[in-house]
Amino acid sequence: MTQNISPAGSRAGAVVAAPRTPAPPDYGFHWLRDSGIVMNVVRQGGDRVRMRDFVTFNQVLQQVNTPAGLGEPRFNLDGTVDQTPWGRPQYDGPALRAIALIRFAEDLLADTNPDMGYVTGTLQPMIQKDLDYVEGQWSAHNGFDLWEESQGYHFFTRYGQGKAYQIGARLFRRLGALAKAAEYDHFASDIHQSLDSFWNAQNQVFVPILSPQGGSAGKQNLIDTSTILAMISDSDNDAWMPLTDERVLSTMFRQLDTFRNLYPINRASVGYPGVAMGRYPEDRYTGSDTGAQGNPWPLVNDGFAQIHYRLAKQLEQAGTVTFTALSLAFYQDLNPVANYHVGQVLAGGSAGFKDLLAHVLARGDTFLARVRVHLPADGSMAEQMDRNTGYMTSARNLTWSYASFVGAVQERALVTQYLGAH
Ligand code: NOJ
Ligand code: NOJ
Numbered sequence: 001m002t003q004n005i006s007p008a009g010s011r012a013g014a015v016v017a018a019p020r021t022p023a024p025p026d027y028g029f030h031w032l033r034d035s036g037i038v039m040n041v042v043r044q045g046g047d048r049v050r051m052r053d054f055v056t057f058n059q060v061l062q063q064v065n066t067p068a069g070l071g072e073p074r075f076n077l078d079g080t081v082d083q084t085p086w087g088r089p090q091y092d093g094p095a096l097r098a099i100a101l102i103r104f105a106e107d108l109l110a111d112t113n114p115d116m117g118y119v120t121g122t123l124q125p126m127i128q129k130d131l132d133y134v135e136g137q138w139s140a141h142n143g144f145d146l147w148e149e150s151q152g153y154h155f156f157t158r159y160g161q162g163k164a165y166q167i168g169a170r171l172f173r174r175l176g177a178l179a180k181a182a183e184y185d186h187f188a189s190d191i192h193q194s195l196d197s198f199w200n201a202q203n204q205v206f207v208p209i210l211s212p213q214g215g216s217a218g219k220q221n222l223i224d225t226s227t228i229l230a231m232i233s234d235s236d237n238d239a240w241m242p243l244t245d246e247r248v249l250s251t252m253f254r255q256l257d258t259f260r261n262l263y264p265i266n267r268a269s270v271g272y273p274g275v276a277m278g279r280y281p282e283d284r285y286t287g288s289d290t291g292a293q294g295n296p297w298p299l300v301n302d303g304f305a306q307i308h309y310r311l312a313k314q315l316e317q318a319g320t321v322t323f324t325a326l327s328l329a330f331y332q333d334l335n336p337v338a339n340y341h342v343g344q345v346l347a348g349g350s351a352g353f354k355d356l357l358a359h360v361l362a363r364g365d366t367f368l369a370r371v372r373v374h375l376p377a378d379g380s381m382a383e384q385m386d387r388n389t390g391y392m393t394s395a396r397n398l399t400w401s402y403a404s405f406v407g408a409v410q411e412r413a414l415v416t417q418y419l420g421a422h
Helices: 032-044 048-063 092-109 116-137 155-174 178-198 226-232 246-260 298-318 328-334 351-373 399-420
Strands: 150-154 209-214 320-322 345-347
Touching: 032 048, 032 092, 032 399, 048 092, 048 116, 092 116, 092 155, 116 155, 116 178, 150 155, 155 178, 155 226, 226 246, 226 298, 246 298, 246 328, 298 320, 298 351, 298 399, 320 351, 328 351, 345 351, 351 399
Parallel strands: none
Antiparallel strands: 150 209, 320 345
């Protein structure tokens, strides 16, 4: 992962999505989305030197004139504009960058002698620039989704934006910028409310996109793991949308169930642990071809592992579980022998409750175990795993794949520590 941060020939702080190779796809660019997600994980690991380089690099990017303003999805590694025709604008990038910067500011403020000059002189103006930009764009229809395929209103994008406002408001209040904090609170709440409109009661899932335009042929926009990945786009949910929400659990279950029955390598007869998860079932992108049959992605598996770990912690915090018509399928699938039923309550501390938490954690582990099965001898991770053979395929050494793995492992350590202490 760190080899792809400030790689040779780039400007310091650039994060290459994946090193350029003779074979397609060419990911030799700094994506706002990938780098925001990656650097928030790097930050959490405590690497302030790389974080500062990333900040300095993004100071440059925020000044560059681009075809899509701050919604420009990716840059050359020297910080110049990439002129390739591309799915632009993408409005998740500035929000994900803001999340990484806000969290970094919080880290610094936790120091005994915080570097206030850097927090208020460097980070705060950059965060404000991104958040102020998002104010004008979050409800716009022209933005592309994180998969860079369809324009419309995107759950993933909105979740990241709302989350950035929520923690941005908290930071600005702490720094005494009360008017800005109130403004950001207001946007956080508007965006939060708008997420409800993505709930599809008939199919019992959060859908990824409303009013889609363009996109992969045949995509139904019902099952798409980006809605769940959205919920780990920040290092904490801070009760923004609790994972214990029955709609979230139902969405997770339906996604899992879809992929379990989709890829040949997921057949029970093959005997691999867990389930290999992809972006969405109708995916046609293989890295070199956009009209083929899509594959599972390690970063989705890692994300599902991480979300289960985080769920275990939130269940413990909630202190009790009640099975509802919407959440039952998720829990039942985790622990079939328990025979849970709707209306049943598991009280915190009870044997049944502990058993459930253990199953949530164990399920999380199966997603990582599955990626491990498909790792080559050198442990390298690509963007995808072949749906028939499991071999890593598409972009080699995708930075996001490593970061999602590290993010899951970091979360697991935090959660098991938390559960051990409770
Ligand atoms: C490249 C994008 O990065 C990928 O997400 C997309 O599926 C393909 N282009 C096809 O549009
Ligand atoms: C394709 C993915 O769909 C997109 O989300 C990502 O930003 C690019 N690859 C670069 O990794």
